[in-house]
Amino acid sequence: MEKSKADLPPRELSVGEVAARSGVAVSTLHFYETKGLIKSMRSRGNQRRYPRSVLRRIAVIKIAQRTGIPLADIQKALYALPDDRQLLASDWERLSENWKADLNERIAKLTALRDQLTSCIGCGCLSMRDCPLRNPHDTLSEKGTGAYLIEHAGE
């Protein structure tokens, strides 16, 4: 049987190998480590050695980043997981559900903005004063929830 092959403990990866396979720079891996996003064992000579599961972890980090989640938040989310085991499907499910909610919010916000932009063009809105989109009381804060309209700065 292929027992001997199957049982070879999967070799650990050097930082360069991880960089090559994951597509992130070595310096970024160092950086992620300082931020607590990933961890490493060290070789006798103090060089970083990673279990292959780090690749999945990095993939998850990248996905989360694409959704717009800041690294600090990603770190918090990953921190809960023991770093010595693979991310399980259940972990991923939990994480991605959260991030998806975030993403949906962001999408909704941008979509609303686009629609406002569209009607604003239609109505010559920025000539202002009588723009039907007027809604000065919506805040501009990035975190605002409701639909939010172009405000006209009192002009």
Next chain:
Amino acid sequence: MEKSKADLPPRELSVGEVAARSGVAVSTLHFYETKGLIKSMRSRGNQRRYPRSVLRRIAVIKIAQRTGIPLADIQKALYALPDDRQLLASDWERLSENWKADLNERIAKLTALRDQLTSCIGCGCLSMRDCPLRNPHDTLSEKGTGAYLIEHAGE
């Protein structure tokens, strides 16, 4: 008639007034000025004086920022416009059409990501190796155009 009233040249605004009306900090107005996004005249005592049209300009800047356009790009777009006149409907139309295109791209990208996230959850994707979403050849670069899928880092 209200001639005397109507003909009063609209008073220029101080930086504090602009800040109050536009909702951006005085320091931000200074900053925008250094970046060439807005301009000011000076009073005898060297204090900034703005035409009321600056408010519209700032409104446009804020809208553009919300769409995710970096200030440098906003500057370039506004630079074409003489800063001593109001943004006309036609200016606005041109600008917002461009920005809308950008916005649509961003929305499309995020939407694709969300959908991938969804199917990824459905298929237990992050357990990887057989994920139907696999599409390693798409780059991750922010500027990528095509639909772009979760790549699996060679795991």
Next chain:
DNA sequence: ATAAAACCTCAACTAAACTTGAGGTCAATA
């Protein structure tokens, strides 16, 4: 006329997410 509020400039600081470089060590190869 005088005090307070608003304004001025310039330099330095902040935060996020990295990158670059200096000075030195480790490991794979000829």
Next chain:
DNA sequence: TATTGACCTCAAGTTTAGTTGAGGTTTTAT
């Protein structure tokens, strides 16, 4: 064995979008 490439640490630099503060001047209100 020796050299080269990969690695190490730590400090400093980069970009974006501002904010903060020091030290000084102008405007406004009393």
